[in-house]
Amino acid sequence: MAKKKLSRIDIQQMKERKERLPWVTAYDYWTARFAEEAGMDMILVGDSFGMCIYGYEGTVPVTMDQCITHSEAVRRGAPNTFIIGDMPFLSYQVSVEEAVRNAGRFFKEARVDAIKLEGGRRMKAQIRAIVDGGMLVMGHIGLTPQSSGQLGGFKAQGRTADTALELIEDARAIQAAGAFSLLVEAVPPEVCRIIRDDLKIPVYGIGAGVEADGQVMICSDILGIFQAFTPKFVKKYDNLGKRTLKVFTQYAKEVRSGEFPQEEHTYKMVEGELAKLKKRLK
Numbered sequence: 001m002a003k004k005k006l007s008r009i010d011i012q013q014m015k016e017r018k019e020r021l022p023w024v025t026a027y028d029y030w031t032a033r034f035a036e037e038a039g040m041d042m043i044l045v046g047d048s049f050g051m052c053i054y055g056y057e058g059t060v061p062v063t064m065d066q067c068i069t070h071s072e073a074v075r076r077g078a079p080n081t082f083i084i085g086d087m088p089f090l091s092y093q094v095s096v097e098e099a100v101r102n103a104g105r106f107f108k109e110a111r112v113d114a115i116k117l118e119g120g121r122r123m124k125a126q127i128r129a130i131v132d133g134g135m136l137v138m139g140h141i142g143l144t145p146q147s148s149g150q151l152g153g154f155k156a157q158g159r160t161a162d163t164a165l166e167l168i169e170d171a172r173a174i175q176a177a178g179a180f181s182l183l184v185e186a187v188p189p190e191v192c193r194i195i196r197d198d199l200k201i202p203v204y205g206i207g208a209g210v211e212a213d214g215q216v217m218i219c220s221d222i223l224g225i226f227q228a229f230t231p232k233f234v235k236k237y238d239n240l241g242k243r244t245l246k247v248f249t250q251y252a253k254e255v256r257s258g259e260f261p262q263e264e265h266t267y268k269m270v271e272g273e274l275a276k277l278k279k280r281l282k
C-alpha cells in the first residue's frame with residue numbers, strides 16, 4: 001500500500017502527541033526514493049546541495065533554478081512524502097514580492113508541500129506574505145548558513161542569555177507571522193527546549209538536542225559521503241564515501257586487467273549471423 005503523505009494537520013498533531021518526527025535532506029531522485037521507502041516523515045531539498053552536490057564552499061551561490069531542478073527530481077522520487085523546498089540566498093531577502101514569486105515557483109514547478117527560509121524577526125513580512133499567498137512556510141533560526149559571514153562563521157548560536165533571548169524573540173515572530181513550523185540549528189538543547197515549549201507550532205532541530213519535536217540531518221553527512229568537514233552534531237551512520245572509493249578502485253583495476261567485463265555481461269549474436277558476417281567481410 002502506498003505511504004500516506006502527511007498534511008500540516010498531521011504534523012501539528014504529532015507535536016501535540018509528542019511524537020518525534022524524523023526527516024532528512026535529499027537532492028536527487030534515488031536518495032528521495034530511499035528516504036520515502038525508509039519512512040521519513042518529511043524531506044528537505046536543502047540548499048546544502050551547494051556543498052554536497054556542487055562542491056561550493058557554502059550555500060550562497062545556489063540559484064532558484066538549481067533548487068527547482070533538484071526539487072522536481074526529489075518529488076519524482078518521493079511522491080508520497082511531505083517535501084520542503086529551501087529558498088536560496090537572495091530569492092527572498094530583496095523584497096516581499098520576490099519572496100512570494102520565488103516561493104510560488106517551488107509549488108507550481110516542483111510541487112513541494114512547503115518552503116523554508118532563514119531568518120527571524122527580519123523575515124516577518126516575507127513569511128506573512130507567502131502564507132497569505134496560501135503557502136506553508138517553515139522558519140529557520142540559530143546557525144543560518146546563508147548569513148554565516150554575519151554570524152562570524154559556522155558557529156553555535158544562543159549560548160548566552162542575551163543571544164538565547166534574541167532567538168526566542170525570533171521564534172515568536174516566526175510563529176506570529178504564520179509559519180507552520182520552525183527549524184532551530186546549532187543551539188544548546190536547553191534553548192531549543194524553551195522554544196519548543198513556548199511555541200504551539202512544531203520546533204525541529206539540527207544540532208539542538210534530542211528534545212526538539214523532530215530531527216533533520218543532511219543525507220550526505222549521515223551516509224558518510226560529504227568529506228570536507230563534519231559538524232559536531234552529525235552522526236555518521238555509514239561511510240559510503242569509503243565504500244564508493246573501494247568500488248571505483250576495484251572497477252578500474254578490473255578494466256585494466258581485463259577481468260571485467262565477463263561473458264555474462266555481454267550480448268550474444270543471433271545464431272548463424274557471425275558466420276554470415278565473416279563471409280561478407282572477406
Ligand code: KIV
Pocket residue numbers: 025044045046047048049086185206216217218
Ligand atoms: O540546507 C539544508 O540542508 C539545511 C539544513 C540545516 C537542514 O537547511
